Amino acid sequence: xxxxxxxxxxxxxxxxxxxxxxxxxxxxxKRHDVxxxxxxxxxxxxTPLVYGNKKxxxxxxxxxxxxxxxxxxxxxxxxILGMAGELVKKGNFYPDVAxxxxxxxxxxxxxxxxxxICLREYSGFVVSMYCEYLRHQNFxxxxxxxxxxxxxxxxxxxxxxxxxxxxxxxxxxxxxFAKFRRCEQEILSxxxxxxxxxxxxxxxxxxxxxxNIAMDAYEALAPVLEGKxxxxxxxxxxxxxxxxxxxxxxxxxxxxxxxxxxxxYADDLAFISREMEGVSFIV
Numbered sequence: 001x002x003x004x005x006x007x008x009x010x011x012x013x014x015x016x017x018x019x020x021x022x023x024x025x026x027x028x029x030k031r032h033d034v035x036x037x038x039x040x041x042x043x044x045x046x047t048p049l050v051y052g053n054k055k056x057x058x059x060x061x062x063x064x065x066x067x068x069x070x071x072x073x074x075x076x077x078x079x080i081l082g083m084a085g086e087l088v089k090k091g092n093f094y095p096d097v098a099x100x101x102x103x104x105x106x107x108x109x110x111x112x113x114x115x116x117i118c119l120r121e122y123s124g125f126v127v128s129m130y131c132e133y134l135r136h137q138n139f140x141x142x143x144x145x146x147x148x149x150x151x152x153x154x155x156x157x158x159x160x161x162x163x164x165x166x167x168x169x170x171x172x173x174x175x176x177f178a179k180f181r182r183c184e185q186e187i188l189s190x191x192x193x194x195x196x197x198x199x200x201x202x203x204x205x206x207x208x209x210x211x212n213i214a215m216d217a218y219e220a221l222a223p224v225l226e227g228k229x230x231x232x233x234x235x236x237x238x239x240x241x242x243x244x245x246x247x248x249x250x251x252x253x254x255x256x257x258x259x260x261x262x263x264x265y266a267d268d269l270a271f272i273s274r275e276m277e278g279v280s281f282i283v
Contacts, residue, residue: 004068004113005191006104008163009078010094012128013118013177018188019076025199029074032194035067036074047079049107050100065109073108074192080104081159084133087145092152093129094159102166112169116191119156119269120177122261123253126154131209131250138230139222142215142252157268160279172279176269183283190282211247214238 009015022029022036029036037046045057046064067073080101082094090096105113120128130145163172175187188196210218214237225233241247253261273281 002068002070003072003193004108004110005072005074005116006080006101006113007074007076007116007191008081008101010081010118010120010125010159011078011084012125012132013120014180015076015078015118021188021199022074022076022192028198028200029192032192034072034074034192036076037064039077042075042077043079046075047077050080050096050103061107065107068108068110072193084129085137087129087148087152088133088137088140091148093149093154094162097159098162098166100166101163105167112171113167115163115167115170115172116174117160117163117172118175118177118180119265121265122154123258124177126261127250127252128209134218134234135231139218139225141219146252155268156265157271160272160276164276164278168278170278172276173282174272174279175282179283187282209243210234210238210250211241211243212250213247214241214243215250215252217241 007015007018019039023038026036026038041060045060048055049061064073064075081097082100084093086095087093101115105111126146126149127142130142133140133145160172160174164170173190175183180187185196188199192199214234217237218234221233222230243249269281272279
């Protein structure tokens with residue numbers, strides 16, 4: 001039977017790294033009867049579907065549905081879940097994931113896609129999402145962003161429940177981001193259905209979060225910047241003061257709050273593994 005794989009992210013869990021690896025190995029994937037859609041194709045023609053702005057390419061989506069009906073399809077697009085700015089705009093991360101995943105399934109005419117999602121510990125996730133937010137939006141203080149996160153009660157348990165509600169017949173496969181580097185081959189092999197060691201190797205570099213000194217400088221300069229100057233200045237500062245041994249990482253949360261979120265994350269992973277049918281952890 002044809003197999004449609006939806007890799008839904010989440011954000012800041014090496015998703016871009018995985019997408020680049022698949023894109024560089026499209027020929028290998030094709031030889032194993034797996035059709036992979038490049039992210040730029042999806043962002044232009046497919047992803048607008050879930051945001052309701054009528055900018056999707058109807059003919060392209062129809063072709064995707066035809067491909068899914070007759071062959072193996074691999075779609076990796078974290079923005080189906082949502083975007084970093086939704087915490088500020090809507091009060092939570094991924095508030096519309098159930099309706100979005102349901103719409104994707106409807107338009108692809110696939111009853112039970114195999115769904116893959118990587119989960120990340122809450123304190124690391126929200127700090128990384130804040131950095132991602134600043135790359136695309138005007139400056140707000142971290143504490144403002146964090147207050148909204150605290151009030152949101154965001155939980156991976158709810159995200160997986162929403163995905164399950166939209167895809168009741170799907171297998172949902174998860175992994176913890178902390179395990180990705182040492183279990184990459186096992187995870188990707190599970191996703192593509194053959195040995196991921198056959199995929200092309202690539203640059204191991206990833207987009208790191210910012211250094212503390214870069215964020216301090218950016219916050220000081222933000223009140224006098226206008227429009228796109230915000231994002232340009234952030235790029236300059238992150239390049240001038242790269243996160244590393246010389247410039248420690250941006251870590252705005254207290255040890256006490258970090259420990260709280262780490263425990264909550266561990267408890268939620270245990271609950272998902274124990275209580276949710278049709279959901280499994282690869283590693």
